[in-house]
Amino acid sequence: MTTTTMSHEELLDLIERGVANWNLWRQQNPSVNPSLNRMNLRNANLSKINLKEADLINTDLDEADLKGASLQRADLYRAILKGADLYKADLSGAILCGANLNDADLSRANLSGANLLKATLLRTNLSEANLTGVKLDEANLDDAILTGATMPDGSIHD
Numbered sequence: 001m002t003t004t005t006m007s008h009e010e011l012l013d014l015i016e017r018g019v020a021n022w023n024l025w026r027q028q029n030p031s032v033n034p035s036l037n038r039m040n041l042r043n044a045n046l047s048k049i050n051l052k053e054a055d056l057i058n059t060d061l062d063e064a065d066l067k068g069a070s071l072q073r074a075d076l077y078r079a080i081l082k083g084a085d086l087y088k089a090d091l092s093g094a095i096l097c098g099a100n101l102n103d104a105d106l107s108r109a110n111l112s113g114a115n116l117l118k119a120t121l122l123r124t125n126l127s128e129a130n131l132t133g134v135k136l137d138e139a140n141l142d143d144a145i146l147t148g149a150t151m152p153d154g155s156i157h158d
Contacts, residue, residue: 011036019049026050092130107145 006014011034015022026032027050037057041064048068056076063083073093083103091106093113102122112132116139124141128148136152146157 006034008036008039012039015041015044015046015049019046023048023050026052 035055042062044064050070052070052072060080067087069089075095078098090110097117099119105125107127110130115135118138120140123143125145149157
C-alpha cells in the first residue's frame with residue numbers, strides 16, 4: 001500500500017461529498033492508504049464507508065454512524081469512538097490500542113484478530129460480535145454487553 005499525497009482538507013472534502021463518492025474513489029485507487037489521522041469526524045454519517053487499512057490514529061469519530069463500515073486492518077490507535085454506531089462493521093485485524101469505545105454499539109461486528117490493548121469499552125454493546133483471536137490485554141470491559149459474542153478463545157458468551 002502507498003500512502004496518499006492528498007491533504008487532510010482534500011480527503012475531508014471527499015468524505016463530505018458522501019460515502020458513495022468516497023467508496024468510488026477508494027475503488028479507483030486501491031493502492032492508496034488514506035491518512036485521516038487527527039481528523040474531526042464527530043457525528044459523521046459514514047455508514048458502509050470503505051476505510052480498509054486507513055490511518056485513523058487519534059481521529060475523533062465520537063457518535064459517528066459507522067454501521068456496516070469496512071475497517072479491516074485500519075489503524076485506530078487512540079481513536080475516539082464514544083457512542084459510535086459500529087453495528088455489523090468489519091474491524092478484523094484493526095488496531096484499536098488505547099481507543100475509547102465507551103457506549104459504542106459493536107453488536108454483530110467482526111473484530112477477529114483486532115488489537116484492543118488498553119482500549120476502554122465501558123457499557124459497549126458487543127452482543128453477537130466476533131472477538132475470535134482479539135487481544136484484550138488491559139482492556140476495560142466494565143458493564144460491556146457480551147451476550148452471544150464469540151470470545152477470543154472461540155467460546156460463546158452467555
